Amino acid sequence: MWRNSAGRLSRNFYQQCRLYSRGKKQLIASKNSQRLDAKPTEKSDKSKLFAFGNFSALKNPEKKQIETSHAAIDKIVSFDSLRIFPTVRAAMMKEIKKGYNLKNTYVKSIDEVEIKPSPVQIAAIRKINQPRRVAAKNLEKAGTDILSEVMEENEKRKLKIFTIAAETGSGKTWAYLAPVLSMLKQDDMALYNRSPAALQEAQRSASIRSVILLPTHELVDQVYDTLKYVATAPLDSSVDIPKKVFASKEFESYFKDEANASSLNLNVFKWSVGDSPSKLFNKADSRRIDVLITTPGKIQSLKRLTNYERPFKYFKFVDYCVVDEADTLVNESWFEETALTLQLFGKLKDLILCSATIPKEFEKAIQRLFTSKDSIIRIVTPQIHKIPKQIVVKVIDAEQSPFHGSKSRCLAQALYAIHNDGTESGFVKRVIVFVNEKKHVEPLVETLVQKYHHKEEDVVGISGSDDHRDRAEKILPFVNPAASLEGEATKLKILVTTDLLARGLNFHSIKNVILMDIPKTSIDLIHRIGRTGRMRQSGRVFVIIDKKSRKSWIKGLPRAIKAGATLG
Numbered sequence: 331m332w333r334n335s336a337g338r339l340s341r342n343f344y345q346q347c348r349l350y351s352r353g354k355k356q357l358i359a360s361k362n363s364q365r366l367d368a369k370p371t372e373k374s375d376k377s378k379l380f381a382f383g384n385f386s387a388l389k390n391p392e393k394k395q396i397e398t399s400h401a402a403i404d405k406i407v408s409f410d411s412l413r414i415f416p417t418v419r420a421a422m423m424k425e426i427k428k429g430y431n432l433k434n435t436y437v438k439s440i441d442e443v444e445i446k447p448s449p450v451q452i453a454a455i456r457k458i459n460q461p462r463r464v465a466a467k468n469l470e471k472a473g474t475d476i477l478s479e480v481m482e483e484n485e486k487r488k489l490k491i492f493t494i495a496a497e498t499g500s501g502k503t504w505a506y507l508a509p510v511l512s513m514l515k516q517d518d519m520a521l522y523n524r525s526p527a528a529l530q531e532a533q534r535s536a537s538i539r540s541v542i543l544l545p546t547h548e549l550v551d552q553v554y555d556t557l558k559y560v561a562t563a564p565l566d567s568s569v570d571i572p573k574k575v576f577a578s579k580e581f582e583s584y585f586k587d588e589a590n591a592s593s594l595n596l597n598v599f600k601w602s603v604g605d606s607p608s609k610l611f612n613k614a615d616s617r618r619i620d621v622l623i624t625t626p627g628k629i630q631s632l633k634r635l636t637n638y639e640r641p642f643k644y645f646k647f648v649d650y651c652v653v654d655e656a657d658t659l660v661n662e663s664w665f666e667e668t669a670l671t672l673q674l675f676g677k678l679k680d681l682i683l684c685s686a687t688i689p690k691e692f693e694k695a696i697q698r699l700f701t702s703k704d705s706i707i708r709i710v711t712p713q714i715h716k717i718p719k720q721i722v723v724k725v726i727d728a729e730q731s732p733f734h735g736s737k738s739r740c741l742a743q744a745l746y747a748i749h750n751d752g753t754e755s756g757f758v759k760r761v762i763v764f765v766n767e768k769k770h771v772e773p774l775v776e777t778l779v780q781k782y783h784h785k786e787e788d789v790v791g792i793s794g795s796d797d798h799r800d801r802a803e804k805i806l807p808f809v810n811p812a813a814s815l816e817g818e819a820t821k822l823k824i825l826v827t828t829d830l831l832a833r834g835l836n837f838h839s840i841k842n843v844i845l846m847d848i849p850k851t852s853i854d855l856i857h858r859i860g861r862t863g864r865m866r867q868s869g870r871v872f873v874i875i876d877k878k879s880r881k882s883w884i885k886g887l888p889r890a891i892k893a894g895a896t897l898g
């Protein structure tokens with residue numbers, strides 16, 4: 331019912347979206363593929379679960395799924411053992427090294443650092459970037475060449491759906507970029523080796539090959555910055571491409587043309603807040619867009635255009651789509667925009683849904699978005715829903731003296747202690763303070779400046795009420811590497827914000843996060859804590875509680891994290 335004769339998504343999708351939003355219908359049919367689905371967690375694991383009442387909102391994947399990932403992960407220690415297109419691997423290493431945090435390490439130069447794949451990168455790259463081949467036994471059964479050719483063509487076009495779920499700061503962005511960019515380059519090489527002119531012709535077609543969907547413009551900027559760098563990073567084939575690659579005829583003929591070996595030569599485009607539709611159309615008309623980074627809302631805004639015929643025509647040939655922060659983009663308030671956007675990609679080959687948590691609602695939305703549970707290949711890392719052990723969590727009770735119930739006095743004291751604790755010497759210290767409500771952001775900034783004498787230029791507040799240009803400006807000192815002090819006295823920069831900036835943002839080596847309020851759910855707790863302790867770095871989290879928020883269970887959090895408990 332969902333697919334037309336060519337097996338693609340049918341046109342009456344929109345009405346069904348309405349039915350779905352009333353909880354009546356399933357939406358996207360998809361072909362069967364490997365099933366590694368999660369079942370309810372066994373009782374025995376409950377003992378290690380840190381879950382409380384309606385705070386608990388996470389679905390724990392089944393042990394079998396975790397073991398599958400464990401097995402895949404243990405065997406691999408280098409990117410060279412993973413199937414990544416050679417120039418993609420080289421550009422990725424350069425990009426990771428460019429952003430690597432050498433602060434307070436004993437490493438003198440980045441060249442001494444060996445970049446190893448993180449668990450989620452190993453599991454995702456192995457599972458996603460698989461050659462699309464029909465199983466030999468099925469080809470035998472086919473008998474005739476024509477039928478086996480049709481089967482191989484179908485296999486190539488079959489929609490494969492993957493979910494990636496891995497702890498915060500574990501490198502999920504490259505876990506999906508490496509396979510997607512590799513597939514784009516593999517497609518380029520196949521076409522080039524058939525005929526260089528055919529590749530040039532394809533590059534002139536007004537179309538979009540892959541789309542990365544994110545919930546906020548900050549995240550669009552962040553992923554775009556990564557892609558903008560790798561798309562044109564200069565490569566030296568004599569150094570960046572291992573000799574053994576040239577043993578393959580395919581690569582040898584492709585890289586003979588220096589232009590194919592000297593950079594990825596990909597056309598990446600960010601279409602974000604304030605950008606007009608014509609900016610997107612002109613970009614696509616001038617050269618095929620290899621990767622579009624945007625939000626579902628921006629794409630759906632094209633529906634309102636009256637002066638363009640068929641504004642969605644550019645999306646007809648999208649091969650690969652990533653829904654990052656998918657637990658946000660498929661939850662109730664975003665679902666319809668995301669589902670309608672996915673429906674535009676009628677010839678999609680790979681759909682990747684990526685998130686740091688698996689909320690219970692996420693599972694329900696996925697199972698209603700895709701007709702049968704076994705149409706999804708799930709990639710879950712063993713540390714999912716665990717707080718990385720290198721993060722130390724402390725609970726501070728504002729009811730104790732000398733705070734006498736004042737959380738802001740408690741905050742001021744914690745900031746003072748961080749400012750004078752001798753850590754991060756030689757660099758400006760940066761602290762992120764999370765509050766639950768955006769209306770509390772500015773008053774807290776005021777209090778820190780007026781009452782606790784922090785300098786105005788050292789305390790910024792960011793919430794959804796701010797204009798996106800101001801937000802982008804204010805956030806820079808926290809997403810860029812720490813500025814060095816050059817002999818000045820220690821300095822503390824404070825960012826007061828809400829969950830708007832808790833998801834996905836790759837704050838650069840932030841060592842301290844303070845939660846002024848207990849988050850509403852364990853999902854928000856994981857995302858807020860995950861702004862520190864990223865990619866195996868250390869971090870500290872201070873949770874301030876008082877009579878109102880005082881929940882004895884939160885006092886058990888530090889111990890639970892130390893014991894490696896899974897948040898529920």
Ligand SMILES: Nc1ncnc2c1ncn2[C@@H]1O[C@H](COP(=O)(O)OP(=O)(O)OP(=O)(O)O)[C@@H](O)[C@H]1O
Pocket residue numbers: 425426429445446447448451496497498499500501502503504685686833834835836860864865
């Ligand atoms: N293999 C690696 N080795 C070292 N650093 C890496 C590696 N892969 C990625 N990084 C760096 O780790 C940091 C975190 O990566 P990323 O933002 O993708 O994490 P994430 O899992 O998406 O986090 P979140 O769940 O918060 O979105 C980035 O600065 C990235 O450059």
